[in-house]
Amino acid sequence: MIPLVKPFFPPREELMPELEQIIYSGYVAEGQPVYDFEDKFRAFIGNPNCLALHSGTDALHLAYILAGIQPNDEIISTPMTAEPTNTSIAMVGGKVVWGDVNPNNGLLDPNSVRELITEKTKAIVLVHYAGMVCNMDEFNKISKKFNIPIIEDAAHSLGSKYNGKQTGCNSAYTIFSLQAIKHMTTVDGGFLAMNNSDQMDRARRMRWFGLDKKRSRLENDIIEVGFKYAMNNVNATIGLVQMRHIEEVISKYINNGKFYDKELLGVDGVKLVDYCPNTEASYWLYTMKVEDRENFMKSMEAAGILASPLHHRSDTHSIFNSSKRNLPGMEEWYNHFVHIPCGWWVSEEDRQMIVDTIKKGW
């Protein structure tokens, strides 16, 4: 069965000696490998203000705190995401306000967001779902007009671009996940990127209980509660080795995605997504809409191909009952969207076979 997701790890001969070296080095907590990994990641993204963390969820939690979210502040978000985007809003006491999605791509719809803005709106979270980038042209206008910061959840979209610039340089805060199945994994890990350096020291303290790592424990004074969100040297060492492969790995996702965009255009029963202006997707999952999804998935499975929707819509969880509202775009999208395998493990023969199988009908 060709899977939908699969972790990429560099060859054993390359990774294992470096891992072994760090594990027995006597220093496995946050140290130089973490700072070296941060430097490499900053260079890749093109943003010097990136901090390594233990997970993407940690990065989201910190982003909401740094954005100044207070209990009962409203944050406009999308149900078309993994749970942490929205559970971390609840962690800071914020109220999730569900924007509707564009039924042609599952991404937050700027028109819906505009209608939801109130005095209580303190942030807009954009999830670049499955590697597609949200309509940044429109969201930047909204952010400017209402003076509301954008937090980009780029857990799915490492390597995607807006106006030719990597995701991670374009908004007040952007978070990345290096969890098991993402474009790049360090087993677990995350990054928080910010568009200026003002809050870097504060964020650094918050990833380590509120302590300042530059001072000794005895000289430290915690002035704000922090968390244990630091990355350790073991995860960072995996990341350093991964960085040598990242361009090549991401380009495999993108090449396969573009192949499907071309080959599946106009195929009966398939509707391709609308990509937003001035964006370049990084195709973490290839996403499209199909008629009769149940039978589509069955016929793909019979051919040895895993096809399915991945995430459960977040607005159905009981903790968000008070945010419930009618989302017609989401209904339409949610009933038809599906993913097909597209990542680094999908060979040219595989992708051709996948296209041929779809073209046969279901």
Ligand SMILES: Cc1ncc(COP(=O)(O)O)c(C=O)c1O
């Ligand atoms: C859209 C989205 N946001 C945030 C996260 C949280 O990342 P992590 O698992 O690294 O905490 C994930 C993934 O797992 C995700 O898919």
